[in-house]
Amino acid sequence: MGFLFKKKPTILYIKPEFASKRASAMEVVVSAPGKVLITGGYLVLERPNAGIVLSTTARFYAIVRPIYDEIKPDSWAWAWADVKVTSPQLSREASYKLSLKNCTLQCTSSRESTNPFVEQAIQYCVAACKVVITEKEKKDAFDKLLLQGLDITILGSNDFYSYRSQIEQRGLPLTPEALASLPPFSSITFNTGDTHSGTKPEVAKTGLGSSAAMTTSVVASLLHYLGAVSIPFPGKQYSENGNRINNGLDLVHSIAQSAHCIAQGKIGSGFDVSSAVYGSQKYVRFSPQVLSSTQDSSWRRLPEMVSDVLKQKWDHENKPFSLPPLLTLLLGEPGTGGSSTPSMVGSVKKWQNSDPTNSQEIWQKLADANSLLELQLKNLNKHSQEHYDSYKHVISVCSRLPHNKWIEMVSDQIGDSIVKSLLDTREVFLQIRHFLREMGKAAGVPIEPELQTQILDLTMDTEGVLFTGVPGAGGFDAVFAVVLGDAHHNPIISTWTTRGVLPLLVGENPNGVCLENGDPRARDVSSAISSININ
Template identity: 30%
Template sequence: MMGPVERAFSAPGKALIAGGYLVLYPEYDSYVTALSSRMHALLRGQETEKHIRKITIESSQFAEGVWSYDLDPDIPFGNIKEAQGRRNPFLEATLMCVLAFVDADSRPGFDITIRIFSDPGYHTRDDTTARVSSNGKRQFLYHKKKINEVAKTGLGSSAGLVSVVTAALLSYFTGDRDVETLRNTVHNCTQIAHCHAQKKIGSGFDVAAAVYGSIVYRRFQPCLIDEILKHEFHSMQGNPALALDYKGALQLLVGSDWHFKIEKCALPPGIRLVMGDVQVGSETPKLVSLVLRWKQANPVEGEKLFEILNKANGSLISALSLLHELQRENPAAYSSMLKDYQVAIENGAEKAEVEPLRRISAAIATMREHLRALTAATGADIEPLSQTALLDRCSRLPGVLGGIVPGAGGFDAICLLVLNDAIPTMLQTTENDQFFSNVKWLPLHEESDGLLETSPEDYAGL
């Protein structure tokens, strides 16, 4: 019998810098930045007698944050129900997908506990208490409310949650010691489970960022997942024949090549991402449905607008790539360019040395122009007037290259690209300006790594 296993994993949040709405289509590139706020999963598990198949998932940062599952010994991935009747579609879909993939019904019994933690950037900080791990390496905020009653900031908490739980379970059942060999399997399982939980096939960029980190992303074909989501097993989960067929189809799908683009990237040195929570909130599915409905009703106009928006997105991606090349070729000249930029802007000088930075500002301005056109055409609040005023004001702050409403847009947040050295001044300036009173700058930055294995010791005492 296998001895006790203890492993921990973390996955980052995300910000979609370029690719809003186009990310839904497999022919367009998007630029996704992974963030320093991460979701964490600490697994402790051991083998038991075959008739015992138990998984407990705890999220002690929230009230009533415990979900216990006593699974069917014969079909452990079927009829997954929490002991106290507490529904969590994301956990249920994750267990179903992973347990089917690893052929859990043919394995020894197991008793697994997974503790979930989320970094402070994912949720509101209101009415919280901070706790620090015994070794001081982790600090989390504890809420008095249930998880579904706490406001989120839109960093992709569900994608991160499913990613780390999937990674933890796969590591236990496969015994694989190298996270790299698990990465593609984690991604494919997570995408399927996440779509099942949401009852729709999303673009998948949030899951891809959680697993692979900062990436230039082009989505998989939605039809890949469609068949497994419609499998008859979902309506008759106690049927052994359907369970066997579902398991085989799932294993084949997870192990196949999805032919999507995940090209690693990172923001250029000296340029930071700064996110502000605007504390209003938006309904992303509603925004997306408005845009998709409009494009379907106006195919010619829609295609034209999408193509010019794609061109602007490509300009930003190219401009960021160019800065990496310049930094590699001549680090000293690159540093001088960063220092000279603000002086050139203030003096109105057309200084050739800072032109690569101007390209970023120009690309962001063009992206915003086309997103405002999409707002006007569809009626979806992609860049609402209040956000336009806020971003225009931010763009005039020293060191700010430009800013957008990330992802699907709306009132949730804004995202700025700022010269690193200018950030302290920017924060002080906005703190003293009533215009920015409804903006909370989030304590996070780009962290380009995706899924990582971490030390279980870092969570002791929490």
């Protein structure tokens, strides 16, 4: 992207694939993060149960630019606009005609290259713009942008996908260094498809909510590009008093939730989309009735349906929430095969209906433990605010010791109070794991499989580990740990690698959707160029 290098005469060093991409003043790049649900698995499906969901450094990027620099004089009479969607990591490109009247897409390329989440995001965004953009000047600009065509490129951070097989094929160890050696936005490996049933091969993922992050990035980039919202740059999401600045994010959320639910064929809890929009948070789901009008669209045009959705009272909660200072989130990929979240959720619901008394008892105990963990994390935040030097010292010392040695290393009242909060936090999370295992056993689903339990118990005994578990609905997809201090200098790395768990590079980042300075692929080129000394 040439515009990133206006002050650099070294533009000749740009990789060939970027040299052909001319800078455009109309280009918009927006990113949205992946997620890790550390509490609230299953419970978050029902109001008013809350879940703590952390947004991550893994992000999806959507790049929107016009297909045509100019439009023909007679283009205002056209009924269709061109749309192109490119996914370089999948080596896929899809082309469409967009109905300017109904806001619907007709595919003009192979359906093998299409993505239902992207298609619904585009349709719902254009329909939303027709509803919310009413000023004549903005409406004229919106119409012109559509007639110039929409060229959309989608990129996902490596963290969303499993590159375990590539690392093993290269004979490399399962270490963060081996994972970091892969180029950014590497090509993605597909699982083997079922050719007899005609199903598409699936992408091997790490469970960070790729579909929600992708949908949100496309929605936010289009709404910004077409003039309906103003997405903030990183660090601009909050005011000086700590309140979240909206900047149209509620519109992004409503449209992203709608598109995501339609694409996946059901109204889910929505925590993954909410964290992609707003960032790390304490989440309570919206009432499903909010999206009831999207479930039967056979008799309504899309703009009318979207207008109805936007008029609804969205009653979700998304209070900002992040880990206390100097605590680090680390994720690992066990490599034991993925799990079907819808199937597991279905089994848990079946168990609830067949055994309401026992299920309600476990459900309530788990909800109480989740609330207690939130309280303990808030206590640690309070300690860090009121006694930061003592807090920092305790975290530093305890990060090098197993938990049963922590209390021996402090001799003052403040330090003792901080250590007690750390130990109480550990104990609460052990209770959460216990109740999740009970739920899984009763429902007949592997929420915390035995293989995961062995790894988690070993991890809990590792120096500097506060707590560890299986995120979201559990299963075999991933394990996570919250550690004291810098995770990449923690023995947990060797603990995991010796047990066949690949430590991922992803961590927590509380920011939600945000505007980017340019194509993230060119950013890596820029970094490389700036490191070159020319005499």
